Amino acid sequence: MTELILHHYPTSPFAEKTRLMLGYKKLKWKSVIIPMISPKPDLLALTGGYRKTPVLQIGADIYCDTALIADVLEHLQPDPSIYPEPSKGMGRTLAHWADNLLFWTAMAYSMQPKGVAQIFGNAPPEAAKAFGEDRRAMSLGMPRLRSTDATAAYKSYLRRISDMLDDWPFLLGEVPCIADFSVYHSLWFTRTRTSVLAGIFDATPAVLAWMDRMAAIGHAQFEKFNAADAIAVAATATPAPLRDDVFQDDHGIALGSRVTVSGESFGPEPTEGELIAATRMHYTLRRTDERAGVVHVHFPRIGYQLKAVAPA
Structure with a gap:
């Protein structure tokens, strides 16, 4: 499995949520400390606009929002589950x-x-x-x-x-x-x-x-990592192949369209890119950054707005 890189800062509540989930699943990870406030140029090289904390990086795949990060961690390490049945x-x-x-x-x-x-x-x-x-x-x-x-x-x-x-x-x-x-x-x-x-x-x-x-769950085993190296990881990696999930079109926006995704309320800064997936659970945008190269940026559907970019 490609290394897990968490972009966070120690006092962030949502980062603590993620650190504990990593601990519960006993997953090793790398810690990149980001600023509490803008500017965050290294983070934006990966996300293209999204600046909330934390962000999970796996190679050239960038996962935004802890609701989606939780699903990613569950897929990587199903046991112990954070979605146990029957609840x-x-x-x-x-x-x-x-x-x-x-x-x-x-x-x-x-x-x-x-x-x-x-x-x-x-x-x-x-x-x-x-x-x-x-x-x-x-x-x-x-x-x-x-x-x-x-x-x-x-x-x-x-x-x-x-x-x-x-x-x-x-x-x-x-x-x-x-x-x-x-x-x-x-x-x-x-x-x-x-x-x-x-x-x-x-x-x-x-x-x-x-x-x-x-x-008492703790944060599992992690090591310090720096932002420049994390960006280099993305630049030398290839985004993982998309899973064959069904395209769910609720907006009349075709795959391949130029779009933005932004938070519905908190964190309205948009990320712009090519829409390459819109499943029942998430959106994926392909974007290119001069430092990070080609990356796939992933967002959950709930809590985020998808909009087509008007032609220039």
């Missing part, structure tokens, strides 16, 4: 809720003034300002929860999560599933990055015990 559908549905509504609630709670002060306490004043401006640009037009409203919602969500742990060690059974990894990462951020606000967990000790079980 596979429930796990995916709960994971989608966690990666969206729960995540933004946890962030609104964690990024109140006390949390921001802890995160950026040892950084120059302009660091917090730059981070805030960067995230505002990525979430332009998104509704924002006030920290007071987020606090109330977060408490309710934690009680509901605690109720799910009454009979099982994990959210949907005896073993972790995709729901556990997706619910965990937002709570991990509050507990580790804004520990001054972690008292919100005191009322739900079962959640804390579950978080300890999740943390």
Whole structure:
């Protein structure tokens, strides 16, 4: 199997989700640390525009969004599964809720003034300002929860999560599933990055015990790698042959068309390329970069917009 290269930074919640999935599947990987905010020229050489964290690289194949990365890891290493039966559908549905509504609630709670002060306490004043401006640009037009409203919602969500742990060690059974990894990462951020606000967990000790079980999974074996070498890997590799999946045309856009793919809400920066796959689960674009060469950039369908590029 070609080496797994994860482009991430240590404090990213979604990167923590991916690191734990790699740990659960005991997959070796290489770690490329990317900036928290733009510019990210090395990452964009691979993705063509997408700049959210993390990104998984396998040779000249670039996988965006943890929902798709989870499917890729499951294909590479089916055992142990993160989609165990009979709760596979429930796990995916709960994971989608966690990666969206729960995540933004946890962030609104964690990024109140006390949390921001802890995160950026040892950084120059302009660091917090730059981070805030960067995230505002990525979430332009998104509704924002006030920290007071987020606090109330977060408490309710934690009680509901605690109720799910009454009979099982994990959210949907005896073993972790995709729901556990997706619910965990937002709570991990509050507990580790804004520990001054972690008292919100005191009322739900079962959640804390579950978080300890999740943390114990670890990140498997990895080694440091640099961005230039990762780009060189892509440049010397050939994208993997596409699987013979059925073309699902929901847009009236033919394969071979010039298109863009962008996030529906957070992270609206488009990636442009040739549409070479549109299956029931994902899109694939072929693009060429002067540094990375020919790459295939993959996106999940859910949460992303596909648009045809108007002829020049």
